[in-house]
Amino acid sequence: MTTAPALELRTLTVRYGARLATWEVDLALDPGEVLGLVGESGAGKSTVGRAVVRLLPEPGRIEAGAIRLHGRDLLGLSETEMRRLRGADLALIPQDPLSALNPAFRIGFQATDALRIHRGLTRDAAVAEMVRLLGDLGVPEAADVLQRYPHELSGGMRQRVLIAMAFSCDPTLVIADEPTTALDVTTQAQILRLLEELQAERRVATLFVTHDLGVVAHLAHRVAVMYAGCLVESAPTGELFRAAAHPYTQGLLAQVLRADVRAAASAGIEGVMPQLAAAPTACPFRGGCSRRMAICDETMPALREVAPGHAVACHLHQGT
Amino acid sequence: MSVRFLLSRLLLAVLSLWGVSVLVFAILRILPGDPAVLMAPVGSTVQDIERVRREFGLSGSWWAQYGAFFLSLCRGNFGRSLWLQQDALRVILERLPATLELAVTALVLATGGGVLLGACSVWRRRSWLESGAVTLGTLGIAVPNFVWGLLLIVLFGAILQLLPISGRIAPEYEAAEVTGSAVVDVLLRRDPAALGSVLAHLILPASALALPLLAAVFRTIRSDLLGALGEEYVVTERMKGLGEARILFWRVLRNALIPTATLIGVQFGFLIGGTVLIETIFAWPGIGQLTLQAFQYRDFPLIQGIVLVYAVTVILSNLAVDVAYSFLNPRVRLVS
Amino acid sequence: MNGKLWAGSAIALLLLLVALAGPRLAPHDPNRQDLASVRQPPVWAGGAWRHPLGTDSLGRDILSRLLWGARVAVVVAVASAAISALVGVPVALVAGYARGRVDTVLMRVVDVWMSIPAVLLAIVLMAVLGLGLWKVVLAIVIVDWTRFARVIRGEVLALREKEFVEAARAIGLHPLRVMVEELLPNLVPLIIVLVSLEMAIAVGVEALLSFVGLGVQAATPSWGAMIAEGRGYLMVSWWGMGVPMLALIVAVVGFNLLGEGLRERFDPRLRMAA
Numbered sequence: 001m002t003t004a005p006a007l008e009l010r011t012l013t014v015r016y017g018a019r020l021a022t023w024e025v026d027l028a029l030d031p032g033e034v035l036g037l038v039g040e041s042g043a044g045k046s047t048v049g050r051a052v053v054r055l056l057p058e059p060g061r062i063e064a065g066a067i068r069l070h071g072r073d074l075l076g077l078s079e080t081e082m083r084r085l086r087g088a089d090l091a092l093i094p095q096d097p098l099s100a101l102n103p104a105f106r107i108g109f110q111a112t113d114a115l116r117i118h119r120g121l122t123r124d125a126a127v128a129e130m131v132r133l134l135g136d137l138g139v140p141e142a143a144d145v146l147q148r149y150p151h152e153l154s155g156g157m158r159q160r161v162l163i164a165m166a167f168s169c170d171p172t173l174v175i176a177d178e179p180t181t182a183l184d185v186t187t188q189a190q191i192l193r194l195l196e197e198l199q200a201e202r203r204v205a206t207l208f209v210t211h212d213l214g215v216v217a218h219l220a221h222r223v224a225v226m227y228a229g230c231l232v233e234s235a236p237t238g239e240l241f242r243a244a245a246h247p248y249t250q251g252l253l254a255q256v257l258r259a260d261v262r263a264a265a266s267a268g269i270e271g272v273m274p275q276l277a278a279a280p281t282a283c284p285f286r287g288g289c290s291r292r293m294a295i296c297d298e299t300m301p302a303l304r305e306v307a308p309g310h311a312v313a314c315h316l317h318q319g320t
Numbered sequence: 321m322s323v324r325f326l327l328s329r330l331l332l333a334v335l336s337l338w339g340v341s342v343l344v345f346a347i348l349r350i351l352p353g354d355p356a357v358l359m360a361p362v363g364s365t366v367q368d369i370e371r372v373r374r375e376f377g378l379s380g381s382w383w384a385q386y387g388a389f390f391l392s393l394c395r396g397n398f399g400r401s402l403w404l405q406q407d408a409l410r411v412i413l414e415r416l417p418a419t420l421e422l423a424v425t426a427l428v429l430a431t432g433g434g435v436l437l438g439a440c441s442v443w444r445r446r447s448w449l450e451s452g453a454v455t456l457g458t459l460g461i462a463v464p465n466f467v468w469g470l471l472l473i474v475l476f477g478a479i480l481q482l483l484p485i486s487g488r489i490a491p492e493y494e495a496a497e498v499t500g501s502a503v504v505d506v507l508l509r510r511d512p513a514a515l516g517s518v519l520a521h522l523i524l525p526a527s528a529l530a531l532p533l534l535a536a537v538f539r540t541i542r543s544d545l546l547g548a549l550g551e552e553y554v555v556t557e558r559m560k561g562l563g564e565a566r567i568l569f570w571r572v573l574r575n576a577l578i579p580t581a582t583l584i585g586v587q588f589g590f591l592i593g594g595t596v597l598i599e600t601i602f603a604w605p606g607i608g609q610l611t612l613q614a615f616q617y618r619d620f621p622l623i624q625g626i627v628l629v630y631a632v633t634v635i636l637s638n639l640a641v642d643v644a645y646s647f648l649n650p651r652v653r654l655v656s
Numbered sequence: 657m658n659g660k661l662w663a664g665s666a667i668a669l670l671l672l673l674v675a676l677a678g679p680r681l682a683p684h685d686p687n688r689q690d691l692a693s694v695r696q697p698p699v700w701a702g703g704a705w706r707h708p709l710g711t712d713s714l715g716r717d718i719l720s721r722l723l724w725g726a727r728v729a730v731v732v733a734v735a736s737a738a739i740s741a742l743v744g745v746p747v748a749l750v751a752g753y754a755r756g757r758v759d760t761v762l763m764r765v766v767d768v769w770m771s772i773p774a775v776l777l778a779i780v781l782m783a784v785l786g787l788g789l790w791k792v793v794l795a796i797v798i799v800d801w802t803r804f805a806r807v808i809r810g811e812v813l814a815l816r817e818k819e820f821v822e823a824a825r826a827i828g829l830h831p832l833r834v835m836v837e838e839l840l841p842n843l844v845p846l847i848i849v850l851v852s853l854e855m856a857i858a859v860g861v862e863a864l865l866s867f868v869g870l871g872v873q874a875a876t877p878s879w880g881a882m883i884a885e886g887r888g889y890l891m892v893s894w895w896g897m898g899v900p901m902l903a904l905i906v907a908v909v910g911f912n913l914l915g916e917g918l919r920e921r922f923d924p925r926l927r928m929a930a
Contacts, residue, residue, distance in 0.1 A: 055558055057550065079564075087561035099552040104574040113560040162556070332767075339768030347780060462912035463905055464860035466867060470887065470901065478890060593773025597864060611776065612868055615783050627772060627780060634771045 004071030006031045006173050006205030007052065012065035014047050014056065020276035021047040021060065022229045026303065031070075031172070032203035036216030036237070038252065039226035042273060045209045046095075048226075049175040052207070053090055054082055069173060087114035091166035093176040097158035097183070101150035108146030111165050118169045133164040137194060156187035160194070167198060174206045180215065195219065214256045217241065222309070225249050228284035229276050231303060235310035245312040247289050283315065291316060325646060333639045340631040341393055345386050348624060349378070375399065398628070399621030403614065408625040412607055416629065417500025418488065419595050419606030423633075425522055426529035426591055431584060433530065434537025435573070441538075442545040443568050453538065460535025466597035469528035473601070476524060483524050486603035490517040525602040529594050533587050540583050544576035578645070585641030589634045661917025664852070667910025674723060675730035682720035683708075686877045690715035695893040710895045712885060718899055721877040725900065728789060728878045729907055732862040733855035736796035741851055743797060744804025745843070749835045751805070752812025763809065766802045774799045778861055782870040789872045792865055796858050804850055811846055815839055845922040852915030856908045863904050879904045 011024040022044040029035050039045045050056050052067055054074065067074040069089065074082070094100035102110050112126035121129060127146060134142035137160050150158060159179065166174055176195065180188040196219055199206065208216055216223055217237065224234035225248065233246040244250045274284055279300075283289070286296040295315050303313045356373040364372070373379055377388035392399075398409040441453040477485035484490065488502045493514035498505050503522070506514040548554065549572065557567045599608030607626050614622040674681070684707075696711040697703040698718075703710050709718040751762040781795040815821060816839075824838045865871035866880030874881070879900040886896025 053559060055555055083561045083563065086559050092555070092559045094552060094556060096552060100556045102553045102557065102571055102575070105571070113562060117561050335764065336768050336771050339764065340771055343768060343772065347784060458912070459909060462856055462908040464864055464908065466864055467901060467904060470883065470897065474890065589770060589773050593775035596775050596779060597868070600868065611779065615779070615870070623780065627776060630776055631772045634773060638771070
């Protein structure tokens with residue numbers, strides 16, 4: 001018997017007015033798996049995360065494709081059914097922990113909503129549960145934190161609160177949308193370690209969206225790379241770092257390994273990422289690619305498996 | 321909220337009160353013309369004018385005059401009303417509750433109505449409710465409230481004949497005043513019919529007074545809500561599985577109330593000023609109606625007292641708004 | 657160009673034309689009484705073309721009075737808005753530029769000024785000054801210059817931090833020149849918006865003052881006075897009050913739309929407490 005993937009995306013295409021934010025993205029996450037979704041800003045990776053929870057900012061629309069959570073089609077659900085999933089099965093860890101908390105309410109009030117809604121806890125029980133959760137996340141004096149307003153807490157503390165909120169109702173899929181980007185380096189490391197520990201303990205399927213390959217290196221089981229709204233490569237983490245096949249991924253890796261911007265340029269990332277308006281008719285990366293061929297201008301390369309579990313969309317790897 | 325913040329606001333209020341006394345003094349005495357002639361009743365004899373001059377300390381240097389004026393104000397002596405032949409302050413204070421009742425009702429209507437209408441217009445985008453509310457917002461701000469008053473009188477009083485258009489209560493329910501507030505009085509009497517009559521008399525003038533502020537509140541709330549819906553924290557609220565209405569009408573609205581509190585503080589003075597005309601149009605026996613009557617009798621001690629009492633009301637309500645604001649906005653407490 | 661700006665400009669332009677040409681357009685002397693034909697209805701309500709909008713309780717032609725009244729409204733609107741700006745803007749420039757104690761004192765004065773309700777202050781001033789068109793203008797200016805001072809000063813404070821102002825100060829430009837050459841040109845859009853909104857307010861205040869008999873002299877036709885006169889005969893001849901009231905509403909809404917349209921045009925995010 002095969003279990004359905006925790007999350008499965010089929011040809012997901014999202015449009016913002018005249019702009020295509022993603023184009024026919026296919027992804028699958030097994031239960032308990034961590035998938036790192038990597039790309040520069042504007043590549044469409046955050047859009048994928050928002051599309052899954054069906055909370056795209058205006059004027060974003062899902063134009064085509066399917067999203068399945070444990071085999072259940074999310075796009076076919078009513079708004080009410082969707083609401084029952086949000087905060088329960090589906091959780092989101094946002095990017096900027098300051099703007100993600102409501103400035104007008106105490107932490108204790110706003111952090112316990114999901115517990116009260118989905119687990120039917122009373123206010124006191126929800127607060128006690130939240131204190132316990134925060135304690136598990138290494139927050140000393142959690143009861144005191146719940147008495148405070150968001151602006152009275154540090155960035156790291158706010159992110160811990162948001163992580164505790166996300167995990168409070170035992171979700172089966174967590175979307176972490178650049179959860180460490182807005183934090184300083186020390187706090188970043190702490191939050192990453194925390195997420196790692198949570199993952200080891202709970203084994204929740206996680207879509208980890210980030211622009212930093214280094215961040216997902218030891219957290220993700222697999223990595224998917226996006227460029228200009230298209231998925232260009234996906235592979236198990238070890239395989240990707242060992243044998244990246246797409247010139248763009250190779251460039252990203254060079255950036256991480258040498259921590260040198262010029263190295264990245266020499267390795268193949270140049271030019272500005274294009275924006276799609278319609279179905280791509282050529283490789284979107286051709287403008288920045290050092291190994292451009294005539295065919296790159298003519299057709300969009302399809303995603304091809306080059307090794308077990310390793311797929312790449314590049315004309316260099318179209319032959320079998 | 322810090323004590324320092326409260327004290328600084330209190331000090332500011334006292335300073336404003338002093339400033340108003342200077343301004344009133346300047347307007348009534350420094351403008352061209354002999355103030356004694358101006359203040360004396362029409363047809364006064366030379367002796368009358370001299371008596372006015374003595375009574376108001378209108379001889380000597382401006383400084384000496386102001387000093388005498390200020391001292392008598394501090395003692396609560398606003399002079400004697402020429403028209404009613406009574407202590408001016410007492411006349412005003414007797415009428416003040418009626419004005420406050422009207423103004424507070426209008427404030428409640430404007431705030432409640434504006435917030436509700438603003439939130440509903442965002443909740444039901446692209447509906448008749450939204451376009452209706454936006455039109456009312458445009459008209460409400462532009463059209464002065466005495467025009468609203470006349471329109472309401474024509475519509476509800478003359479055409480529909482639904483509501484009374486003058487006074488505070490129907491004659492058959494009239495009784496001696498106890499608290500000064502007709503609403504509180506009839507509540508104390510436990511007389512539902514009288515209460516109905518009082519509310520029916522209150523609704524039109526209060527609505528006319530409220531409409532411009534209601535429109536202003538509506539527009540602030542609406543633009544704040546529309547802006548706030550794009551904020552990250554709204555995504556977090558939605559990600560908890562909260563319903564749209566609960567998010568909009570409680571979680572987001574609470575944030576939008578903070579700038580609205582400031583707006584109401586700034587605009588309350590305009591609302592209070594509106595009572596002069598509204599009370600005259602609706603024959604509402606408060607200090608607004610008294611103002612224009614005092615002008616007819618050229619009763620300057622009374623006018624001077626009315627201006628001062630109006631200013632005190634505005635200054636005190638601004639103080640109250642400042643305090644309320646610091647309760648609403650948790651961040652002010654730290655900053656101040 | 658947005659809808660508000662279109663509608664607002666159209667109404668403002670129409671009013672301006674009527675104000676200029678009003679005396680020529682008016683079919684009758686606005687003050688000529690004709691006790692033989694009092695309270696004649698407008699043509700659509702069965703009246704004759706001799707008085708298209710009917711007559712008032714003294715038999716005066718309402719259309720003629722309306723056209724002359726437009727003149728009063730426009731003169732008061734333009735003059736008091738322009739003069740209020742001339743008073744308020746320099747105060748705002750000095751307060752916002754100097755900051756510190758000067759700013760505190762000036763803004764306290766503005767606060768005190770604003771704590772006397774505007775309508776009440778205007779009424780008191782008219783009672784002291786006496787009736788007349790230019791006295792109405794003076795009263796409105798004395799009441800409303802604070803509106804310009806407060807809003808513009810906020811903008812000056814923000815502009816002052818901008819690099820081009822810092823640069824001008826760094827090279828030792830005289831403060832007066834910084835204010836006039838660097839700050840003022842950047843304030844023009846906001847001033848234009850405030851002037852438009854102030855025109856709406858001024859038209860309303862003039863009508864209000866004339867309504868209570870403390871506006872222009874009785875012989876000058878004014879919408880406010882027409883509303884007051886018509887009010888007494890509301891049940892027998894609604895047009896006496898209805899027609900001037902409609903004109904007033906169109907005028908204040910028009911100037912308001914003009915101001916808001918301009919504001920959206922100049923900067924959609926421009927926020928003011930006006």
